[in-house]
Amino acid sequence: MESQHTSAKRGLVIAMVYGRLPTVGIKFPQIEIDHEKCTVPFWCKKCIQVCPGNLFSVNQQNEERGKENDPRLPGTYKLTPVRRDKCSVCELCLEVCPVNAIKITYLDQTYTGVEKEKIDLAAVAQKEPYPLFVAPRPYSFEMADEVVSLLEGEYGYEKVTSQFAEAIANKSKAEIEAIGKKFWEDYGRDWIKRAHQVGEEYPDRTYEVLLEAADRSGGFGRFPHVPQRVIEFAYLSCMGVETLPVIENNQYRLIYKMPDCPTYKAIGEKAGAEVANLFLCSRGCLTAAETLLRDLNMDALVEMEGTMPKEGFCQFAIRRG
Amino acid sequence: MCHLCELYGDANAGEGIWYLNPKNYARQMYRRRPPGYVPSGAESGPEAGIGLGGLRTVGIMEQGLDAWLQYQKGIIERARRGGGSQVVPIKDAEKIMDISSPIGLIACICRKVDRGVDERAPEEYTCMGMGVGMLKWERWPERYKGGVHLVNPDEAKEWLWKCDRLGYVHALMTFGAPYIGGFCQCEYPACSAIRGRLDFGAGLLKGHYVAKVDYDKCTGCGVCAQRCQFGALKFEVTVDKANIDPFQCFGCGLCETACPTGAIELKWRASIPALREVW
Numbered sequence: 001m002e003s004q005h006t007s008a009k010r011g012l013v014i015a016m017v018y019g020r021l022p023t024v025g026i027k028f029p030q031i032e033i034d035h036e037k038c039t040v041p042f043w044c045k046k047c048i049q050v051c052p053g054n055l056f057s058v059n060q061q062n063e064e065r066g067k068e069n070d071p072r073l074p075g076t077y078k079l080t081p082v083r084r085d086k087c088s089v090c091e092l093c094l095e096v097c098p099v100n101a102i103k104i105t106y107l108d109q110t111y112t113g114v115e116k117e118k119i120d121l122a123a124v125a126q127k128e129p130y131p132l133f134v135a136p137r138p139y140s141f142e143m144a145d146e147v148v149s150l151l152e153g154e155y156g157y158e159k160v161t162s163q164f165a166e167a168i169a170n171k172s173k174a175e176i177e178a179i180g181k182k183f184w185e186d187y188g189r190d191w192i193k194r195a196h197q198v199g200e201e202y203p204d205r206t207y208e209v210l211l212e213a214a215d216r217s218g219g220f221g222r223f224p225h226v227p228q229r230v231i232e233f234a235y236l237s238c239m240g241v242e243t244l245p246v247i248e249n250n251q252y253r254l255i256y257k258m259p260d261c262p263t264y265k266a267i268g269e270k271a272g273a274e275v276a277n278l279f280l281c282s283r284g285c286l287t288a289a290e291t292l293l294r295d296l297n298m299d300a301l302v303e304m305e306g307t308m309p310k311e312g313f314c315q316f317a318i319r320r321g
Numbered sequence: 322m323c324h325l326c327e328l329y330g331d332a333n334a335g336e337g338i339w340y341l342n343p344k345n346y347a348r349q350m351y352r353r354r355p356p357g358y359v360p361s362g363a364e365s366g367p368e369a370g371i372g373l374g375g376l377r378t379v380g381i382m383e384q385g386l387d388a389w390l391q392y393q394k395g396i397i398e399r400a401r402r403g404g405g406s407q408v409v410p411i412k413d414a415e416k417i418m419d420i421s422s423p424i425g426l427i428a429c430i431c432r433k434v435d436r437g438v439d440e441r442a443p444e445e446y447t448c449m450g451m452g453v454g455m456l457k458w459e460r461w462p463e464r465y466k467g468g469v470h471l472v473n474p475d476e477a478k479e480w481l482w483k484c485d486r487l488g489y490v491h492a493l494m495t496f497g498a499p500y501i502g503g504f505c506q507c508e509y510p511a512c513s514a515i516r517g518r519l520d521f522g523a524g525l526l527k528g529h530y531v532a533k534v535d536y537d538k539c540t541g542c543g544v545c546a547q548r549c550q551f552g553a554l555k556f557e558v559t560v561d562k563a564n565i566d567p568f569q570c571f572g573c574g575l576c577e578t579a580c581p582t583g584a585i586e587l588k589w590r591a592s593i594p595a596l597r598e599v600w
Contacts (some may be wrong), residue, residue, distance in 0.1 A: 024383075027383055028382075048435070048437040053510070056435070057373060057375075080376070083516075083520075085379050086510075141460060142352075143351045143354075145357070148356075205457070206350060206457055209457070209459070210423070210456050213456075216471065217471060217472050217476060220472075221422055224422065225350065225423070225456070232351045237353070241353065243351075245349065247344055248343050249347045249348070249422060249453070250346065250347075
């Protein structure tokens, strides 16, 4: 972190060289829009496109999820004269507005433009064709509820750590190591295979879009996002976390982190700190990642970059071969 | 060194430049939600209010210098922490394409909201969304009018060059610094970021480079003079050459890519003593 001194100095220099000095302390022109008249601004767009100060914004109103607002219908968009500081009262917008909906007031003088023939813009607009976007089908971008319930019931950390503690009860250290290694490798393999299977059985729209895009662009995105999805499902369902921190996800690497691992902590509680420190559970997570990549036919190396006993978190790096 | 590189750079990745650090493009795809979860708030339409931020800014400008300086201090501090955007020349932009995934070409929200541009064909897109959020674009068809065209890095680079030829500035966008989720190709005044900086001194940071003219190579053809969006480059009649004000230069490199004789070169900002702290 930088020192206070440098920080203050920098702040000043940045302020000094920051673009032009804005005009402050004077009253800018007031612009009023009559929304009774300006019904379909995103269909009309005349003032927005003609203004040299680019001061209007047109924003959608009452958005409905998965459906595009029809700009031909009144009330779907609203015109706002946002950047009044850029208004020079050049009157171009007043000239082009087909319904005389704009009124500019500057220094007690009002400008409205010449009267035009009365038209109902919305009625004109609705005669024009407009291809609206409608979501292809009812969809969800979230992990399906079934994914969590199925995986958690079978592979949740509470259940598995209890099974582990039972399997190693009253065993010698050498036995524990041998039993534990096999236990966690079996667990990791079965856990991720089931997560993969459930993920395919319950696809979400995020996954569909990913696969469609990969098909179109020569497979780009399959790695890291297909394994990322399964790994996230596995951890979110079975490790009691809301999110799995992803450190890197690009075409070369997938790196993720399990902070404060509940499995590790539960082993400590159920089988003692000594057993937890053997860190046999790491075999589970490593085997899971390796199994998944093999099942997906992805050539990649899995490495641990952080461990619970040492760093207080587990971090796994999958590097593409 | 750039303060953003100090905060978010990685000496072992991307030469320490914060936007070449692959970690700043990473994000999880899913969240564990309570059963039957229904998205609300920003999640159901995060861009609904875009372009309206200026309303408050203009009101503060009218209040006078004291109020304005107080306000500007806040926006400068936000920009310093990376809560905004930064200009990137095309040679670095190409490197970014290799470390972000997925990459979606989209219609520009600023051009839509501020200029009423209704883009429906992918070949007219001038904006780019990066990261896994792009896989969920159908949540906001209003925002991504006409869809999202997901491409691979090679297609993305080709598209960047097309935008560069058209004369659009490349500027990346953070969504909660240091997460970089967008890459704008835009121009003044339609671009909220560029106009925010030029008119209000807010947001957009200058890039890591500064353009410099080699007067031996410059023929004074004036091609570059049409390209500068920042008022830094002009054709100077007195010397019959291009002149770049290094303090106004944002390092976008549009003049460099347009110069037919290769007379303009991008210099590393930190290598120029009095520009080192000028962002």
